[in-house]
Amino acid sequence: QQQVKQSPQSLIVQKGGIPIINCAYENTAFDYFPWYQQFPGKGPALLIAIRPDVSEKKEGRFTISFNKSAKQFSLHIMDSQPGDSATYFCAASIGNQGGKLIFGQGTELSVKP
Amino acid sequence: GAVVSQHPSWVICKSGTSVKIECRSLDFQATTMFWYRQFPKQSLMLMATSNEGSKATYEQGVEKDKFLINHASLTLSTLTVTSAHPEDSSFYICSANWRLRTDTQYFGPGTRLTVL
Numbered sequence: 001q002q003q004v005k006q007s008p009q010s011l012i013v014q015k016g017g018i019p020i021i022n023c024a025y026e027n028t029a030f031d032y033f034p035w036y037q038q039f040p041g042k043g044p045a046l047l048i049a050i051r052p053d054v055s056e057k058k059e060g061r062f063t064i065s066f067n068k069s070a071k072q073f074s075l076h077i078m079d080s081q082p083g084d085s086a087t088y089f090c091a092a093s094i095g096n097q098g099g100k101l102i103f104g105q106g107t108e109l110s111v112k113p
Numbered sequence: 114g115a116v117v118s119q120h121p122s123w124v125i126c127k128s129g130t131s132v133k134i135e136c137r138s139l140d141f142q143a144t145t146m147f148w149y150r151q152f153p154k155q156s157l158m159l160m161a162t163s164n165e166g167s168k169a170t171y172e173q174g175v176e177k178d179k180f181l182i183n184h185a186s187l188t189l190s191t192l193t194v195t196s197a198h199p200e201d202s203s204f205y206i207c208s209a210n211w212r213l214r215t216d217t218q219y220f221g222p223g224t225r226l227t228v229l
Contacts, residue, residue, distance in 0.1 A: 032216045043119075043206050043220035044157070089156060099145060099210045101218055103156045 006104025021075045021107045023090035030092040038087045080111045119221035134192045134224045136207030143209035146190040151204045197228045
């Protein structure tokens with residue numbers, strides 16, 4: 001019940017395309033859902049995050065869509081660029097548990113020129 | 114803002130030696146610091162959670178006597194891998210929560226440990 005399931009495992013898109021990465025969870029106590037971007041050999045960097053009281057959040061070219069009833073959330077990258085090629089992780093946490101994050105399995109995105 | 118540093122960025126050591134990795138929050142006070150390890154092409158695995166001035170809480174399956182964590186101040190946590198063996202070779206990453214926003218974790222750049 002503590003798992004966050006992420007798909008797909010890998011994704012290849014052309015420059016300008018809109019890759020979509022999906023995550024699903026079971027524990028309805030989760031109340032914070034961040035997305036992280038990680039380049040090879042680097043630590044993850046926070047991209048964008050959402051709480052369950054909002055169905056969508058946009059920051060630049062990154063959008064999170066959140067479906068509370070389906071217990072699913074997804075990341076959309078608009079006008080994707082080769083520089084977006086990285087591994088993306090979704091995560092979830094429960095506020096009163098000190099911010100402990102449960103990570104998805106990761107999606108390796110490749111944006112072709 | 115919210116910068117977390119790690120030192121060293123990479124280390125190579127002989128089997129049986131101990132290695133210390135430092136994690137610092139540079140521009141904020143961290144309520145909690147977390148230590149992860151990550152194998153190639155895999156997700157981050159939480160090893161332990163530490164709060165300043167108290168003992169770390171280890172995840173199931175993580176040997177507390179092997180991975181010693183000290184959280185001496187609100188800006189510094191250290192992970193010591195004791196008697197390292199080749200199977201301990203991995204990418205170790207720390208993160209920190211800002212005291213005023215405990216839901217957001219800021220990650221360090223990671224430390225690549227190779228045990229020969």
